Amino acid sequence: MSKPVIVGLVDDHVLLRKGLASLLVDNGYPLVIQADNGKQFIDKLSGDEIPNIVLLDINMPVMDGYATAIWLKEHYPQMKILALSMYDDEHSIIRMLRNGAGGYILKDCEPAELKIAIEAILQKGYYHNELVSSKLIHTMQNADNGSARNGYPELSTKEVKFLQLICSEMTYKEISAVMKLSPRTIDGYRDALFEKLGIKSRVGLVMFAIRNHLINV
Amino acid sequence: MSKPVIVGLVDDHVLLRKGLASLLVDNGYPLVIQADNGKQFIDKLSGDEIPNIVLLDINMPVMDGYATAIWLKEHYPQMKILALSMYDDEHSIIRMLRNGAGGYILKDCEPAELKIAIEAILQKGYYHNELVSSKLIHTMQNADNGSARNGYPELSTKEVKFLQLICSEMTYKEISAVMKLSPRTIDGYRDALFEKLGIKSRVGLVMFAIRNHLINV
DNA sequence: GTGAAAAAGGGTGAAAACACCTACTTAAAG
DNA sequence: CTTTAAGTAGGTGTTTTCACCCTTTTTCAC
Incomplete structure (x- = not known):
């Protein structure tokens, strides 16, 4: 044994x-x-x-796992990150890996796997289990035809903002006022998202925003 | 100390x-x-x-906390139940208490509170903290003017079904076909829900259904 | 600067969603 | 047996949403 390992543990629960x-x-x-x-x-x-090494939850108040990972990679690049989440969706996994996580495990995994993951990341720098591999492969296979590393096409900041506002009882006109844009432009945002995401109605956009954790429910 | 305490712990994570x-x-x-x-x-x-005493999570596969609590009260009425959840919404809390839980604590509470809760339930049969009390009071205050023990007005089976279908890209006409009812009737369902829940648009109903866990996202 | 691409803004018409009002049927409550 | 309440269904008109066409402005690489 060399130096003792110090483990960081960040979770709001x-x-x-x-x-x-x-x-x-x-x-x-x-x-x-x-x-x-x-x-x-x-x-x-x-x-x-x-x-x-730090075990990092994704959904947290104040500063979530995504932002924390980016900050850590910037200021403590030698610190290893193991993402720890309840969700097994492609978007979350890919995003955490992009932000610098060396691995991604679920909160309902076995303690044995956690130990294996920690050891692997400390030694090799990464730990890719079945779950992560399958999502990575799926993303790569879709990466050429428009889909980006998120599992769905790249969204601009304004599009994300728009998707968040869409989950309210505001009309498009009211949304355009909030975003300080013409109603026509908002119309264009909606149509572009319909096209990009293969969606046909506002409710579809709402469900997309929720499933991809673009808003807090 | 009398007999040793046996604790049940039910959680899928x-x-x-x-x-x-x-x-x-x-x-x-x-x-x-x-x-x-x-x-x-x-x-x-x-x-x-x-x-x-059993610490019972709510959201689980196969058989969730609601159903488990009912079964336990039926077959092992002497067993105390302490609900353990991530959610602090009125609906979940009231429903678990109705189903026989003696207390309800959040997964982000302090271990000290957990211990206090366990001791209280073992001795007094219940443990009502600040959170539970406030929700209980709120429910009771609204119980006379239509609101029921769920924190929102009673919903019929068909209304719940309708709320689930509304979270898709189907039009009301298509929903009416699925539910084998006239489009006008569906119209009435929507208007009744708008009235009951203080909602003004379909998107609002979608968000309500999601926030109250009427559908799985 | 120029030209291409992206972002923003626009018009029209059809379909869907919403508001408001009435009527029939059934089943429980008086 | 009548009254009430709830569920179902219909009519009419307005607003919002959506589809499909287009132009102007801005941005950015060359």
Whole structure:
């Protein structure tokens, strides 16, 4: 054994986090730095106890897993990231991997797999299980015909904003006022999204936004 | 100390469950019976090690927390139930309490609260924290003017079915065909729901259905 | 600067969604 | 047996959504 491994653990569900911390301690990782969200975790990094690896939840208040991963890769590029999520959808997986995660495991996996994943990431820098591989392959196969690394076509900032506003009871006219754009332009956004995503109605766009976690329900 | 307490733990998120089990053991509850879902838990009850209290997750595959609570109250009425969920919405809370839960805590609560809750339920049979109390009061205050124990007005089976179909790209006409009713009747369903729920558009109904877990996203 | 591409803005008409009002049928409640 | 309430169904008209055509402005590479 060389230096002891320090594990970061970022999750807003306190019971899960403390329970997981207890598991980690039992499995030979006595040094666990916990945080409620990305922001709080970053604030704890000022000392000299810098984690070698961080288990990062995606859905958190204040600062979520996506943003945290980007920040960590920027400021602590040597720190390994293992994404930890409830969701097994392509979008979330691909996005976390793009943002610098070395692996992605589900919250309903076996503790044994967690241990294997941690060891793999510490040694090889990555851990790709069945789940991640299948999604990666699927994304790659669709990457040439327009789909990008998200599992669906690239969306602009304004399109995302539009998709979020669409999930309200506002009419397109009211949305155009909020976005300070002409109603016609909004019309164009909608038609472009219909075309890109193969959707035919506003309700379809709403469901797309929800399924891809573009809004918080 | 009298007889040792046996704790049941039903949750499909393996990491959370095993972590929580570890926490429970550390806190003086060495006897924990774990299960992935309600069905599996029921199957484990044949022996003579019957839990005094069960920590029951709501969202699980195969057999969820609602159904499990009802079954337990029917077959093991002496077993205490503590609902354990990620969601703090009125609907879920009220429904679990109606189904026999003695308490309801969130997955992001502190372990200390969990312990307090377990002790209270074992001794008094119930544990009502701030969260539960406020939702209970709100429900009671609205109970006279139409709102029922769900936190929103009672919905008929067909209305629920309608709300589920509304979350698709079908037009009302197509929905009427699926439900074998006149388009006018469907129109009436929509208007009645608008009125009852204070909603003004189809998108609003879609969001309502999702927020109240009437459909799986 | 020029030319291509992307973003924004526009018109018209059909279909869908929404508002409001009435009527019949059935089943429970008086 | 009548009254009420709930479920079903219809008529009419307005607003919103959607489809398909187009032009202007902005951006950016060359």
